[in-house]
Amino acid sequence: MQAKYFEERERALLGERYAEYYAAPSEEAARGVTVNRLRCTPEEFARLAGLALRPLPFCAEGFAVEEPDFKPGRHPYHHGGAFYSQEPSASAPAALLDVQPGMKVLDMCAAPGGKSSQLAAALQGQGLLVSNEYNAGRAEILRSNLERMGVANAVVLNSDTTALVKAFPAFFDRILVDAPCSGEGMFRKEPQALAQHNEGLVRQCAAIGREILDNAAALLAPGGVLVYSTCTFAPEEDEGQIGDFLARHPEFTLVDTGASFGSPGEANRCGEHPFDVSLVRRIWPFQGGEGHFMAKLVKASEGEGARPFKPEKPAKPCKEWLEFAGKYFPELADRPLLKAGELLLLPPETPLPPHKLRVMRCGVAAGTVQKNRFVPAHHLFTAFGHTCTNQERLTLDDERTAAWLRGEEIEARTAENGWCCVLVDGFSLGAGKVSGGKVKNHYPKALRNLK
Numbered sequence: 001m002q003a004k005y006f007e008e009r010e011r012a013l014l015g016e017r018y019a020e021y022y023a024a025p026s027e028e029a030a031r032g033v034t035v036n037r038l039r040c041t042p043e044e045f046a047r048l049a050g051l052a053l054r055p056l057p058f059c060a061e062g063f064a065v066e067e068p069d070f071k072p073g074r075h076p077y078h079h080g081g082a083f084y085s086q087e088p089s090a091s092a093p094a095a096l097l098d099v100q101p102g103m104k105v106l107d108m109c110a111a112p113g114g115k116s117s118q119l120a121a122a123l124q125g126q127g128l129l130v131s132n133e134y135n136a137g138r139a140e141i142l143r144s145n146l147e148r149m150g151v152a153n154a155v156v157l158n159s160d161t162t163a164l165v166k167a168f169p170a171f172f173d174r175i176l177v178d179a180p181c182s183g184e185g186m187f188r189k190e191p192q193a194l195a196q197h198n199e200g201l202v203r204q205c206a207a208i209g210r211e212i213l214d215n216a217a218a219l220l221a222p223g224g225v226l227v228y229s230t231c232t233f234a235p236e237e238d239e240g241q242i243g244d245f246l247a248r249h250p251e252f253t254l255v256d257t258g259a260s261f262g263s264p265g266e267a268n269r270c271g272e273h274p275f276d277v278s279l280v281r282r283i284w285p286f287q288g289g290e291g292h293f294m295a296k297l298v299k300a301s302e303g304e305g306a307r308p309f310k311p312e313k314p315a316k317p318c319k320e321w322l323e324f325a326g327k328y329f330p331e332l333a334d335r336p337l338l339k340a341g342e343l344l345l346l347p348p349e350t351p352l353p354p355h356k357l358r359v360m361r362c363g364v365a366a367g368t369v370q371k372n373r374f375v376p377a378h379h380l381f382t383a384f385g386h387t388c389t390n391q392e393r394l395t396l397d398d399e400r401t402a403a404w405l406r407g408e409e410i411e412a413r414t415a416e417n418g419w420c421c422v423l424v425d426g427f428s429l430g431a432g433k434v435s436g437g438k439v440k441n442h443y444p445k446a447l448r449n450l451k
């Protein structure tokens with residue numbers, strides 16, 4: 001059953017196309033996975049994962065998994081950060097941003113982190129990703145997901161987008177606004193989205209999206225690119241939002257998304273400010289995903305860029321870290337460190353201007369010093385475990401892999417005594433400590449496959 005307001009509106013806008021555009025199998029939404037290029041190529045993933053996969057048109061890393069019993073969270077490669085379980089059409093917007101290694105990228109509405117993971121993979125560890133989430137609980141999930149995906153150059157923030165503008169005016173080369181929306185593309189996947197839907201919600205979301213977009217305009221550097229996306233079909237949040245934005249921001253030009261999937265926008269959804277809707281993109285439910293809207297905007301290259309600033313002073317490296325890194329992560333031993341309370345961090349090489357925002361993570365959590373010993377953090381192994389000098393190497397069909405993910409001690413076959421990284425087919429499953437031929441399990445309890 002669809003919300004009355006939604007159905008009446010869509011029938012009026014689409015006419016005879018209504019039945020076709022909202023035709024989608026009503027049973028189960030397609031299970032999508034997006035491969036993490038920080039870990040492997042899509043081709044390697046397809047070869048190794050042992051899953052029936054169908055490539056998706058929305059991005060080069062996206063696949064539909066054609067196995068009814070597939071439980072993404074239980075697959076060892078999920079734990080190894082090789083893929084993100086993502087609704088197929090949701091994989092489209094991040095790829096449109098054309099992120100290149102070395103850029104400064106902002107994801108303004110980032111949790112739970114699917115699109116941030118894609119942006120981080122496009123950066124390939126070079127440059128800076130700022131992943132911001134307004135809701136504190138969701139920001140913690142975002143932090144954990146980016147850690148699992150092995151992201152080393154992200155700053156995870158929990159902030160209001162207006163506060164971001166005060167801290168980082170005209171700073172970013174690329175911005176993604178994946179706006180909180182009325183979720184009309186979620187009706188099949190989340191019955192709650194259907195139950196909560198009404199016209200007032202659409203208006204409220206459009207107002208929030210408008211504010212976020214105005215803040216994005218101020219955060220983007222001259223010549224920078226902004227992608228706006230929603231998973232809804234409502235005119236006020238899609239074409240209408242973009243028309244209004246262009247009218248308020250003459251410094252922006254709408255450009256072609258370059259997408260070869262989905263359909264162009266709809267002229268009768270523009271509201272008061274018509275524009276060339278062939279430039280924006282829609283994915284309707286009959287086109288292989290639940291539904292998305294995307295627009296790509298470029299800011300004029302004249303105008304003031306970010307003010308220069310002095311980066312934060314790095315912490316003095318302590319002997320415990322130097323000894324540990326020298327033995328297990330020699331490539332990291334020379335990197336500057338920051339201190340956050342007891343925690344030592346390896347910050348991204350591109351710094352953020354000084355600010356007073358709530359930081360959930362800055363770069364990689366390296367570990368802490370306890371009783372004159374360095375105790376490594378899980379994040380150190382998810383981000384850099386493939387370079388660890390001591391490794392316990394597992395494969396998908398090794399029975400020790402499932403035992404490890406349950407939190408059990410396993411037999412050591414390739415690692416020597418001391419700290420080691422446990423990997424499945426090269427994807428990090430965290431840290432272990434070897435002694436007496438056994439690997440003691442340090443995989444965080446909260447992440448284990450306990451059933």
Ligand SMILES: C[S@@+](CC[C@H](N)C(=O)[O-])C[C@H]1O[C@@H](n2cnc3c(N)ncnc32)[C@H](O)[C@@H]1O
Nearest residue numbers: 109110111112113114115134135138178179180
């Ligand atoms: C569509 S979701 C983002 C999904 C995410 N980009 C991903 O791909 O995993 C929108 C997010 O915006 C957040 N949000 C809610 N109100 C907000 C506001 N006023 N400003 C910024 N973000 C907000 C929500 O908590 C939610 O996490």
